[in-house]
Amino acid sequence: KKTDIGLIGLAVMGENLALNMESRGWNVSVYNRTVPGIEEGVVDRFVAGRAKGKNIQGYTEIADFVASIKAPRKIMMMVRAGSPVDQLMEQLFPHLSTGDILIDGGNSNFEDTERRVKLAESKGFRFVGAGVSGGEEGALNGAAIMPGGTKSAWEEVKPVLQSIAAKAKDGMPCCDWVGPGGSGHFVKMIHNGIEYGDMQLISESYWVLRNLLGLSNEELSKVFSKWNEGRLSSYLIEITANILKHKDKDGEYLIDKILDTAGQKGTGKWSVINAMELGMPLGLIASAVFERSLSSNKEVRVEASKLFHEDKEKSLYNKADMIEDVESALYASKLVSYAQGFAVLQKASDEFNWDLNLASIARMWREGCIIRSVFLNDIAAAFEAEDKPKHLLFAPYFKAEIEQMLFGWKHLVSHALKEEMPIPAFSSALNYFYSLTSSSLPANMIQAQRDYFGAHTFERVDQPRGEFFHENWTGHGGDTKSGTYNV
Numbered sequence: 386k387k388t389d390i391g392l393i394g395l396a397v398m399g400e401n402l403a404l405n406m407e408s409r410g411w412n413v414s415v416y417n418r419t420v421p422g423i424e425e426g427v428v429d430r431f432v433a434g435r436a437k438g439k440n441i442q443g444y445t446e447i448a449d450f451v452a453s454i455k456a457p458r459k460i461m462m463m464v465r466a467g468s469p470v471d472q473l474m475e476q477l478f479p480h481l482s483t484g485d486i487l488i489d490g491g492n493s494n495f496e497d498t499e500r501r502v503k504l505a506e507s508k509g510f511r512f513v514g515a516g517v518s519g520g521e522e523g524a525l526n527g528a529a530i531m532p533g534g535t536k537s538a539w540e541e542v543k544p545v546l547q548s549i550a551a552k553a554k555d556g557m558p559c560c561d562w563v564g565p566g567g568s569g570h571f572v573k574m575i576h577n578g579i580e581y582g583d584m585q586l587i588s589e590s591y592w593v594l595r596n597l598l599g600l601s602n603e604e605l606s607k608v609f610s611k612w613n614e615g616r617l618s619s620y621l622i623e624i625t626a627n628i629l630k631h632k633d634k635d636g637e638y639l640i641d642k643i644l645d646t647a648g649q650k651g652t653g654k655w656s657v658i659n660a661m662e663l664g665m666p667l668g669l670i671a672s673a674v675f676e677r678s679l680s681s682n683k684e685v686r687v688e689a690s691k692l693f694h695e696d697k698e699k700s701l702y703n704k705a706d707m708i709e710d711v712e713s714a715l716y717a718s719k720l721v722s723y724a725q726g727f728a729v730l731q732k733a734s735d736e737f738n739w740d741l742n743l744a745s746i747a748r749m750w751r752e753g754c755i756i757r758s759v760f761l762n763d764i765a766a767a768f769e770a771e772d773k774p775k776h777l778l779f780a781p782y783f784k785a786e787i788e789q790m791l792f793g794w795k796h797l798v799s800h801a802l803k804e805e806m807p808i809p810a811f812s813s814a815l816n817y818f819y820s821l822t823s824s825s826l827p828a829n830m831i832q833a834q835r836d837y838f839g840a841h842t843f844e845r846v847d848q849p850r851g852e853f854f855h856e857n858w859t860g861h862g863g864d865t866k867s868g869t870y871n872v
């Protein structure tokens with residue numbers, strides 16, 4: 386009997402997704418390459434192990450694997466992002482029939498997905514680039530899935546993908562059609578960028594309360610648990626509370642023994658690079674990425690700390706007030722980060738004609754993924770409003786929230802900086818907020834300087850927008866202007 390879907394790549398994500406599919410009633414074919422020198426017997430081990438007695442058929446030959454699946458075939462690839470996906474597609478093509486659907490569930494770069502959609506379509510196949518978030522646990526029990534690509538594939542893959550997706554409290558699956566081309570992977574990339582920002586903000590909160598208030602790990606865990614009951618309620622806050630009280634085998638807190646050098650696999654960096662390409666500010670995520678880079682250079686930090694460190698008295702800050710102000714700084718900065726992230730999504734949507742539905746994206750992130758939180762309900766509601774806000778911070782609900790947070794946020798940022806605490810994400814968010822809400826900025830000076838040294842021209846406040854002027858600043862420059870294009 387032919388199976389409903391095929392899955393390639395039996396590492397942690399693939400194995401768990403296959404089991405998830407099977408548990409929802411789908412018959413699954415699985416395949417993993419067998420290459421001498423690279424771990425062999427992966428398929429046999431899975432079929433004889435976790436897949437034993439289940440409706441899962443294992444294959445070690447790609448032709449047999451493809452032939453075992455019902456047409457039009459749905460084949461999900463869960464392999465390492467990059468060239469492995471291209472290699473796999475080349476191996477699959479000769480065995481596929483017109484209309485078959487390839488789904489790439491890995492963390493592929495959206496530009497690769499754009500290219501692969503075109504390539505697969507040029508051969509009469511269909512291609513879906515689906516961002517999957519939720520790690521091992523999500524893969525097994527319900528992930529957030531962000532599919533985009535060949536639109537006609539959606540009706541075919543929807544029943545399977547929605548069945549393995551997490552469900553929000555209102556029962557909606559955290560998986561819906563995102564848009565054409567590489568849009569699904571773009572949305573997943575921004576999700577991961579936001580994840581970098583959230584993690585940095587939580588780390589700064591922890592660091593300020595630990596070092597400026599001297600809270601113990603147990604006390605800190607209680608603060609995060611309490612926050613998790615309110616508007617900050619989210620998976621990352623919840624696991625932070627658990628991490629803080631987790632003890633090592635010797636009874637001491639494990640968090641204090643973990644080396645402070647953060648790793649990264651690139652999706653945060655890609656978010657920032659693409660935001661730059663689109664000419665959009667994404668400062669909070671950028672500061673989170675750069676802070677990971679700085680943290681990983683421990684040797685230099687240790688040396689610098691000896692050069693510049695000075696012991697001094699800490700100035701006073703009421704304990705309850707500081708906890709409240711850190712909560713304000715965390716919430717307001719998170720709001721800024723999401724506002725920046727969604728603005729990048731909107732810009733990409735306009736630029737690439739994706740017609741993204743921002744409310745639907747916020748809804749997809751409510752469960753299953755790493756950034757899941759109650760806050761995403763409010764974001765979805767803001768974008769669903771009849772009078773759709775130009776910017777998330779303009780939504781009446783969030784405007785009121787920021788107004789309420791602002792005093793504590795700025796008080797905390799200025800205090801922490803005076804106390805020489807690094808809070809790059811809190812302060813980046815506050816600076817963004819100040820710039821965003823300034824009707825005048827010193828960019829007139831930048832324009833004057835550009836015109837002075839390079840005849841780049843400027844617009845004038847007393848002339849209509851779109852008219853460009855050049856000044857002969859020194860009296861000996863010419864009248865020849867540079868072009869007025871922006872990149």
Ligand code: NDP
Binds near residue numbers: 492
């Ligand atoms: P890995 O990213 O480590 O990928 C391992 C799998 O890729 C193995 O099945 C491996 O086969 C296969 N593979 C590698 N190179 C090739 C190749 N040239 N041809 C065919 N197959 C190849 O495993 P994960 O399960 O962690 O991730 C799978 C995908 O899902 C990745 O794109 C990842 O970024 C993404 N992802 C991962 C998450 C996580 O939490 N781990 C969360 C969300 C997405 P072999 O066993 O033979 O080496």
